[in-house]
Amino acid sequence: xxxxxxxxxxxxxxxxxxxxxxxxxxxxxxxxxxxxxxxxxxxxxxxxxxxxxxxxxxxxxxxxxxxxxxxxxxxxxxxxxxxxxxxxxxxxxxxxxxxxxxxxxxxxxxxxxxxxxxxxxxxxxxxxxxxxxxxxxxxxxxxxxxxxxxxxxxxxxxxxxxxxxxxxxxx
Amino acid sequence: xxxxxxxxxxxxxxxxxxxxxxxxxxxxxxxxxxxxxxxxxxxxxxxxxxxxxxxxxxxxxxxxxxxxxxxxxxxxxxxxxxxxxxxxxxxxxxxxxxxxxxxxxxxxxxxxxxxxxxxxxxxxxxxxxxxxxxxxxxxxxxxxxxxxxxxxxxxxxxxxxxxxxxxxxxxxxxxxxxxxxxxxxxxxxxxxxxxxxxxxxxxxxxxxxxxxxxxxxxxxxxxxxxxxxxxxxxxxxxxxxxxxxxxxxxxxxxxxxxxxxxxxxxxxxxxxxxxxxxxxxxxxxxxxxxxxxxxxxxxxxxxxxxxxxxxxxxxxxxxxxxxxxxxxxxxxxxxxxxxxxxxxxxxxxxxxxxxxxxxxxxxxxxxxxxxxxxxxxxxxxxxxxxxxxxxxxxxxxxxxxxxxxxxxxxxxxxxxxxxxxxxxxxxxxxxxxxxxxxxxxxxxxxxxxxxxxxxxxxxxxxxxxxxxxxxxxxxxxxxxxxxxxxxxx
Numbered sequence: 198x199x200x201x202x203x204x205x206x207x208x209x210x211x212x213x214x215x216x217x218x219x220x221x222x223x224x225x226x227x228x229x230x231x232x233x234x235x236x237x238x239x240x241x242x243x244x245x246x247x248x249x250x251x252x253x254x255x256x257x258x259x260x261x262x263x264x265x266x267x268x269x270x271x272x273x274x275x276x277x278x279x280x281x282x283x284x285x286x287x288x289x290x291x292x293x294x295x296x297x298x299x300x301x302x303x304x305x306x307x308x309x310x311x312x313x314x315x316x317x318x319x320x321x322x323x324x325x326x327x328x329x330x331x332x333x334x335x336x337x338x339x340x341x342x343x344x345x346x347x348x349x350x351x352x353x354x355x356x357x358x359x360x361x362x363x364x365x366x367x368x
Numbered sequence: 369x370x371x372x373x374x375x376x377x378x379x380x381x382x383x384x385x386x387x388x389x390x391x392x393x394x395x396x397x398x399x400x401x402x403x404x405x406x407x408x409x410x411x412x413x414x415x416x417x418x419x420x421x422x423x424x425x426x427x428x429x430x431x432x433x434x435x436x437x438x439x440x441x442x443x444x445x446x447x448x449x450x451x452x453x454x455x456x457x458x459x460x461x462x463x464x465x466x467x468x469x470x471x472x473x474x475x476x477x478x479x480x481x482x483x484x485x486x487x488x489x490x491x492x493x494x495x496x497x498x499x500x501x502x503x504x505x506x507x508x509x510x511x512x513x514x515x516x517x518x519x520x521x522x523x524x525x526x527x528x529x530x531x532x533x534x535x536x537x538x539x540x541x542x543x544x545x546x547x548x549x550x551x552x553x554x555x556x557x558x559x560x561x562x563x564x565x566x567x568x569x570x571x572x573x574x575x576x577x578x579x580x581x582x583x584x585x586x587x588x589x590x591x592x593x594x595x596x597x598x599x600x601x602x603x604x605x606x607x608x609x610x611x612x613x614x615x616x617x618x619x620x621x622x623x624x625x626x627x628x629x630x631x632x633x634x635x636x637x638x639x640x641x642x643x644x645x646x647x648x649x650x651x652x653x654x655x656x657x658x659x660x661x662x663x664x665x666x667x668x669x670x671x672x673x674x675x676x677x678x679x680x681x682x683x684x685x686x687x688x689x690x691x692x693x694x695x696x697x698x699x700x701x702x703x704x705x706x707x708x709x710x711x712x713x714x715x716x717x718x719x720x721x722x723x724x725x726x727x728x729x730x731x732x733x734x735x736x737x738x739x740x741x742x743x744x745x746x747x748x749x750x751x752x753x754x755x756x757x758x759x760x761x762x763x764x765x766x767x768x769x770x771x772x773x774x775x776x777x778x779x780x781x782x783x784x785x786x787x788x789x790x791x792x793x794x795x796x797x798x799x800x801x802x803x804x805x806x807x808x809x810x811x812x813x814x815x816x817x818x819x820x821x822x823x824x825x826x827x828x829x830x831x832x833x834x835x836x837x838x839x840x841x842x843x844x845x846x847x848x849x850x851x852x853x854x855x856x857x
Contacts, residue, residue: 209773210837211837213772213773214833214838214841215838217765217769217833217834218591218834220761220764220765221591221592221760221830221834222591223761224598224756224757224760224761225594225595225598227757228597228598228599228760229480229598231598232484236484236488236491244487244490245490247369247490247493247494250494252369252496252559255558259495260498299498300498300499300503302532303496303499303503303507304496304498306508306532306556307526309532310531310532311529
């Protein structure tokens with residue numbers, strides 16, 4: 198004869214197991230429905246885009262309007278080791294700015310994008326100190342004044358960006 | 369696509385052949401477990417590839433597929449020749465016959481989930497790798513390695529570039545697998561480099577399918593399999609080449625093989641466990657925590673055992689740990705050599721949030737840790753109870769069953785498994801208590817990943833609990849022992 202306490206424990210155990218199986222079945226059904234809805238609901242061309250689209254076109258789609266920035270950088274600053282990015286480190290725009298620079302950096306390496314934050318309240322801010330150094334600068338609407346740099350040249354520009362070359366020793 | 373068909377075949381086929389050869393050397397052939405074999409082969413092959421590429425890079429040999437692929441194929445052939453006399457572990461014999469409809473249901477579930485993952489890989493391939501952690505952490509490091517061509521001064525310079533490689537201390541398997549793809553294209557590619565990482569998705573499903581089917585009847589195994597396949601992060605891992613999927617696969621294979629060894633007593637499972645567990649430490653720093661938790665959970669009962677039996681078992685465990693220990697030491701030395709360290713103690717990089725948002729430099733104090741308990745528990749509770757598609761209820765069920773049925777959860781056959789999973793969770797809790805990051809931000813960006821690392825293994829654990837409580841739902845297979853090498857061919 199089975200002891201009543203043991204029998205209760207066995208029943209509880211079996212009940213828990215059925216509960217677990219019920220939850221797993223529920224979640225499996227929900228997961229399958231969700232996956233079907235997500236995958237079957239997409240246009241066929243999305244599923245085969247990788248076979249029908251050239252990699253350059255995929256990159257262009259990914260960059261959107263920043264494709265112009267990439268093309269300008271490749272045209273004017275190809276082979277450059279380091280390119281400074283001038284920006285205002287505002288907490289509300291920093292995340293979007295980071296996404297933007299990560300995208301550009303992904304396609305530019307081995308050219309490195311080096312942050313050159315500009316604080317409009319201070320005369321200058323953040324490393325690296327640019328005074329004695331020239332080189333290429335991608336200005337992302339930072340509002341930095343480049344007039345002090347002798348021989349500063351704007352190589353290309355768009356709505357919210359500017360590619361400049363600064364002469365060394367100026368500024 | 370940049371790669372042609374032949375190159376794609378090489379990208380996938382060479383690691384698989386290398387993995388199959390490595391498995392054969394350890395006494396595992398396709399017939400040992402037809403479902404899991406490809407998954408195990410992918411793990412072993414990619415680990416072999418990662419190790420081989422590391423040696424290649426240290427030697428400074430040309431990073432071209434025309435050299436690399438034949439070298440790895442020759443290695444696979446040599447391993448197969450060495451493995452001719454190694455006895456093959458025979459498959460488990462089916463002890464019970466299940467209705468045809470139920471077996472069909474399982475086959476359909478496996479096919480459909482594999483097809484869904486394959487479709488997600490295709491969808492993801494319509495986007496270049498240029499955003500989030502997959503670009504910042506892994507693809508960036510792969511680019512640095514590929515451009516440098518070896519682990520020399522150029523590689524060191526690339527790692528040190530401000531803001532380009534995030535977390536340069538992360539283990540190198542993911543980037544090395546991307547380098548493998550770049551080597552086939554002869555240039556940096558931005559789409560196909562995800563493929564070797566994405567293929568851990570199908571590997572996860574095959575290993576989970578085999579593990580579940582071995583223990584549960586087909587209908588029950590199918591339900592658990594669909595749950596694991598439709599986990600939010602399993603699907604997301606097809607879109608993004610993160611290393612979290614590798615940790616989840618590593619944890620599942622670790623515990624599945626451990627349980628197999630407990631069930632069969634076959635040493636071949638321990639051999640494969642010892643080598644496959646290296647996936648954890650080669651993928652992400654969290655993997656080391658899994659390995660330590662496993663070591664503690666498996667070693668503790670042996671330490672408590674008295675006499676020569678306990679000492680012998682401890683010696684065996686230590687012997688099996690050699691590949692892991694070598695991996696851990698090499699990776700620690702690698703980071704020290706290049707002067708990179710864990711981000712929890714490193715300074716903030718460019719383009720990161722302003723430093724005033726961070727809580728760095730305060731040191732670990734009891735007071736600070738105690739202030740963090742509430743937000744950590746609240747975030748953890750959200751993972752357990754809210755957003756069911758994130759954990760598919762598996763984390764909730766694991767905790768519920770451990771809490772309400774501890775006698776069986778810590779029973780003879782599953783105590784190590786249960787303890788190991790709990791220790792990993794406690795380890796993660798300790799990391800959050802001591803983090804130098806602002807706690808809410810750290811939790812928001814990482815907790816769902818850490819929870820995912822354990823979910824496939826927790827799915828297997830819940831399945832074991834269910835079939836032990838309800839024997840009529842069990843799979844009913846039994847071990848057929850080891851066949852001779854000659855007989856196995």
